Amino acid sequence: MPNPTAAMLVIGDEILSGRTRDSNMHFLAGELAKQGIDLIEARVVGDDRAAIIGAVRALSAAADHVFTSGGIGPTHDDITAECIAAAFDTPIGVREDARRLLADHYAATGRELNEARLRMARIPEGATLIDNPVSIAPGFTLKNVHVMAGVPSVFQAMVASVLPTLTGGAPLLSQSLRINRGEGDIAGPLAALAADFPDLSIGSYPFQQDGAYGANIVIRGTDGARIDAAMTRLAQEFEGAL
Amino acid sequence: MPNPTAAMLVIGDEILSGRTRDSNMHFLAGELAKQGIDLIEARVVGDDRAAIIGAVRALSAAADHVFTSGGIGPTHDDITAECIAAAFDTPIGVREDARRLLADHYAATGRELNEARLRMARIPEGATLIDNPVSIAPGFTLKNVHVMAGVPSVFQAMVASVLPTLTGGAPLLSQSLRINRGEGDIAGPLAALAADFPDLSIGSYPFQQDGAYGANIVIRGTDGARIDAAMTRLAQEFEGAL
Incomplete structure (x- = not known):
């Protein structure tokens, strides 16, 4: 039986402008190879709604799994979650379990759960949360797309919680x-x-x-x-x- | 007037398997930003004919310029040149000026211009050669696609000879x-x-x-x-x- 396939989507203007050198792709490639999941394509797009939606749809159709990194923080340029929802014509809103995770975390660290931070609790309907032991704000899995943070330490922690749940093939x-x-x-x-x-x-x-x-x-x-x-x-x- | 746009295609199994960490994308992103050419997307595909042809056609239609890296050496997995030709339905064969470059180089260094090395003189019809001061075997430009080597020192030298020929915009x-x-x-x-x-x-x-x-x-x-x-x-x- 052939190995399952994967694609990756890196999201962020800072990669395409040359400011930041992406490291998540290389990390994910190595982890997938160990688990016997074949990475067949990777793409980098900017913080652009049409570009993200188009890439998510294309990669979701082409591979068994899609992994995204970037664009799930509290600022105005973090538009990944709503683009994933739009790509699958799925409603999105603040979800109670995600809101509670954030509320508890900010209460414990003496910071305010303001409107901007609350955006990180916006999760498309039907998604499963991905644990974030580093900075709490969760990622999520919708259909075959695993949506994760761009900060490398958080991305790596999220990969570590998602990969064991996936059926692998023969390691490369x-x-x-x-x-x-x-x-x-x-x-x-x-x-x-x-x-x-x-x-x-x-x-x-x-x-x-x-x-x-x-x-x-x-x-x-x-x-x-x-x-x-x-x-x-x-x-x-x-x-x-x- | 908006800046011209560019897309990049990185070609090679070694990137997707996690063996090699690509550095050409980050280098090109920085050079394009300086010249006022907006990098709008980058993709990585393996040494796979259908994947390369599909990506070249999509990116060539989406951006003013496409830059590829990888797959133009002498070995069996170097299939970029013939895929670029196929993407534009263009014939490809050994071209005399490219053959002479290689013949002179190998004669001077006491090595044989054998059948494998001669593959590096296969250039699609209508293409312009890109100078390779590092290891002689040329890249080429066909339509709006600039085809360059994957070895970073050669890639960088080829970028240095192509970029000054392109019309830039306002630097970022x-x-x-x-x-x-x-x-x-x-x-x-x-x-x-x-x-x-x-x-x-x-x-x-x-x-x-x-x-x-x-x-x-x-x-x-x-x-x-x-x-x-x-x-x-x-x-x-x-x-x-x-």
Whole structure:
């Protein structure tokens, strides 16, 4: 059975303007690979209603799971929750359990649950809350879309609470081999290897060091014995260049 | 006149599997902002023909310029050039000027221009070559799509040769202010500010330090005097919390 698939949507003007370098995509990619869920696409859009709604609909149809990051805070540019609701033609409003989480938290820390903070309790109808142990304001899951914060520590905590609830597949395994030959010299044998092992993904990542050319070859797949077999053949073919 | 728009397409299994953390998107975002070209979307897809073709067509229609990175080397998983050609129903083959670049380079460095390396001279009909001062194998521009290498040093060199040929707009300017108040306390005044300055983009990036909450407020736009005016008002409103 093929692995379940996932897509990611990063939301925020600050990524597209170059101010902030996103780190959530790389983190999520690694976590999904461990769990055997194949990340098939990632997108970054700005704080723009039409762009968010369009991307959510496209990715929700294309993958088994969609993970979003960003745009669920208290400020005017945090429009993710209402866009997710709109993408699925679902009503959205302040939900009592989310409001209570925030009320208790702000009471305990001596801050006011004002109108802006109350926006973080707006949850689309039918959604499930995602726990936020870092700063309390919850994420949520609606249909196959998991809506999470952009702050990396909060995003990571939310991923940690969502992922165990999802059915995974066979974890992605990988082995790599450094070959001290130019990528153009490796390419022919590598293509033949890829043709003989169509169940594996074989990638070549060239480098140049002290004027010499080389490439790291990475073989990925879900069957460790097949990866061993391909790697053994590769090592024999380039015995003199390892 | 609104600024020209751009989209980016990052191509490579290694990004989606979590092996490699992309850095080209963040670099390009910063360079485009300086030149006054608005990056409106970025996507990451794997080494998959249908995914690449679909994304190229969608982004080419949505933005004035598309920049791709990855998949133009000599190995079997480097399929970007033929996918770009297919996306525009354009023939592709080894082009003499590109072949000569490679032939001279490999002759000078004592390596063989074999069949694999010759793949890097395959250029869609009607394309313009993009100079590669780092490792010679060229990128190319077809229609509004600029096709570049994934290796960051080569990608950056190619961006440096393409960007000066494009018509830019007003560069994106920004100022930021650190406010030592919780984002929920800043949100109300910030929304009012955003409503009064609809020509500016106002973002809030919360942090927590030594148990205290705060946010960095970033105001972006193309008119420095307007940014000054908005920033002055913000600083007055939060005079006691700076």
